[in-house]
Amino acid sequence: DIQMTQSPSSLSASVGDRVTISCRSSQNISRYLNWYQQKSGEAPKLLIYTAKTLQNGVPPRFTGSGSGTEFTLTISSLQPEDFATYYCQQSFSAPLTFGGGTKVGI
Amino acid sequence: QVQLVQSGAEVRKPGASVKVSCRASGYTFSSYYIHWVRQAPGLGLEWMGIINPSGDGSINYAQKFQGRVTMDRDTSTRTVYMELSSLKSEDTAVYYCARDPYCTDDGCSLTFDYWGQGTLVTVSS
Numbered sequence: 729d730i731q732m733t734q735s736p737s738s739l740s741a742s743v744g745d746r747v748t749i750s751c752r753s754s755q756n757i758s759r760y761l762n763w764y765q766q767k768s769g770e771a772p773k774l775l776i777y778t779a780k781t782l783q784n785g786v787p788p789r790f791t792g793s794g795s796g797t798e799f800t801l802t803i804s805s806l807q808p809e810d811f812a813t814y815y816c817q818q819s820f821s822a823p824l825t826f827g828g829g830t831k832v833g834i
Numbered sequence: 835q836v837q838l839v840q841s842g843a844e845v846r847k848p849g850a851s852v853k854v855s856c857r858a859s860g861y862t863f864s865s866y867y868i869h870w871v872r873q874a875p876g877l878g879l880e881w882m883g884i885i886n887p888s889g890d891g892s893i894n895y896a897q898k899f900q901g902r903v904t905m906d907r908d909t910s911t912r913t914v915y916m917e918l919s920s921l922k923s924e925d926t927a928v929y930y931c932a933r934d935p936y937c938t939d940d941g942c943s944l945t946f947d948y949w950g951q952g953t954l955v956t957v958s959s
Contacts, residue, residue: 736854752925762945771930771949783947815879819944823896824869 730754730818734827741832747803749830751816756796760820762790763801766829767812776801777819806832836860838868838950845956851919854953856931862943863912864888867934867942870905872915872927873952880927884934884942887914921957928952 731754741747751761759779763773774783776792779799789804803810811834816827841855856868870882883895885905893905904917926933932946936939 760944764946771932771952773947773949774945774947777943777945800903817946822881822884822894822944823898824944826879826881828878 729823730820732816732818732825732827734814734816734830736751736830737832738830738831740834741806742834743806743808745806747810747832748756748807749801749814749816749832751794751799751801751827752796753799753820757818757820759795760818761792761794762800762817762819763790764815764817765810765812766815772791772815775814803832836933836948837875838933838948840929840931840950840953843954843956845958846921847959848922848957850921850957851917852921852955853915854929854931854955856914856916856950858887858912858914858933860957861933863909867931867937868907868914869934869946870903871930871932871946873930874924874927882929884944885914887901887912888935918955921955926955926957928954 733752735750754773761779766772775786780792791802793800813829813831815829837859839857844852846852869884872880886892887907902919906915931950933948934942935947936943
């Protein structure tokens with residue numbers, strides 16, 4: 729199975745901050761990497777797919793980058809509604825696997 | 835609008851089975867595969883498998899759940915089901931169905947673009 733490792737597991741930030749979350753895969757997954765946002769008590773929401781493509785309706789302050797084994801999610805200017813947990817997920821091969829999550833808090 | 839509506843919370847004893855439903859609306863049911871993903875309390879996300887809601891209803895289960903999970907579909911009611919048997923306390927989790935946005939004969943995108951609201955399954959004696 730492909731292991732996905734996120735860092736950090738949590739971070740504290742303020743509104744307006746630039747936030748960067750990293751995700752590493754245990755093998756080369758090309759650009760088959762997705763990012764999700766999950767707020768407490770809700771289902772995850774797709775933000776970015778194939779490493780850098782923004783899902784419809786997602787604000788452009790969210791950007792994804794990377795390929796191979798190293799990926800990054802960046803929030804350019806953190807907004808109050810962005811406080812949540814973020815997960816990466818590899819879509820290269822089954823079994824599909826997720827990172828452990830990064831909780832973005834105040 | 836696309837909606838996946840799941841059945842309500844369930845409580846089961848260890849060793850029992852549970853069946854969760856996921857009813858789709860707002861899109862062509864037969865055109866999009868459905869995944870099942872679970873999340874134990876306070877923990878991360880775990881993929882369980884994928885089902886083709888049309889045709890032969892082909893299925894791919896995660897090896898971890900092989901032999902314990904069964905996925906099925908009813909095209910007449912646009913509903914997909916996930917049944918987990920031989921339940922253990924470690925199966926206590928929120929179970930989600932999620933749609934794959936793109937599948938062809940060569941495979942699926944293995945991405946989740948719409949999710950159900952989740953179904954809490956509690957396994958306790």
